[in-house]
Amino acid sequence: MIDDTPQAERIEVTRTIPAPPVAVFAVLRDPQGHVDIDSSGMLQDATGEPVSAAGDEFVVHMDREALGDVPMSRYDVTVTIRELVPDEAISWTILGRVRPPIGHVYGYTLAPVEGGTLVTSYCDWSQIHPEWRERDIFPIISAQALKATLGILERTVRRRAG
Numbered sequence: 001m002i003d004d005t006p007q008a009e010r011i012e013v014t015r016t017i018p019a020p021p022v023a024v025f026a027v028l029r030d031p032q033g034h035v036d037i038d039s040s041g042m043l044q045d046a047t048g049e050p051v052s053a054a055g056d057e058f059v060v061h062m063d064r065e066a067l068g069d070v071p072m073s074r075y076d077v078t079v080t081i082r083e084l085v086p087d088e089a090i091s092w093t094i095l096g097r098v099r100p101p102i103g104h105v106y107g108y109t110l111a112p113v114e115g116g117t118l119v120t121s122y123c124d125w126s127q128i129h130p131e132w133r134e135r136d137i138f139p140i141i142s143a144q145a146l147k148a149t150l151g152i153l154e155r156t157v158r159r160r161a162g
Contacts, residue, residue, distance in 0.1 A: 011143045015150040018116040019157045021087040026050075027156050028090050028108055031058040034079070036156045039148035040141055041066030044074075051090075056081045062096070079125070083107065102129040104138065119153065121146045131136035 001078035017024055027033035035144065041063070048058025057080050064072035077096040084090050084104060091107030104125040111118045125138040132138075 009138075010122055010124040011139055011141075012120055012122040012151060013143055013147045014118060014120045014145070015154065016113060016118050017134045017150070017154045017157060018021050019154075019161065020070050021162055023157050024117050024153065025090070025111055026118060027153060027160065029084070031060065031069045031079070033156065034060060037149050037152045039145050039152055049080045049128055054081050056084070068071075072112060076078040095132060100129045100130045100131060104140075119150060120149055121153075 013015075014105065027037065029052070030050045031048045035043045035046050036138075043046045043060055044063050045061040047061070057078055058152070060074075060076055060077050060079055063074050064070060065074075075097050077094045079094055082091045084092055086157055087110060089107065089109045089116050093101075093103065093105055097099050102125075103158060104123060105127070106121075106123050109120045123139060125132075128138070
């Protein structure tokens, strides 16, 4: 399911991954897991330990040239976990070079289903700073890119299990 209507302030995509929630969550709480599953090509590397609670942080080394939309080149962002429920949900915000902070949220929810885990990936910009709302820059990542990330997530979970 993809919701990318122009008025939406949140994009969600879903996919059933043939693995238990604990295996999927292991990738999502690992900073390097974020790099491994990125479909945009912007995430180059990460520094930090797997997260275990809201407030935990790690650094992602980015390359915006992968999108070719703005001349930001290489830079770092700090990922701050907003919600973490083991094997059920994880969400985060990003603090990078731009000010004021944008305030958008990325996340995943996991639900056990027959044959694996129903994974929902989302980007929510409903609470972004008014300055960024006026610039009308969202969504930065398309619903198709989020969907592609879910395919890469399935492959990554399978490879880590094997």
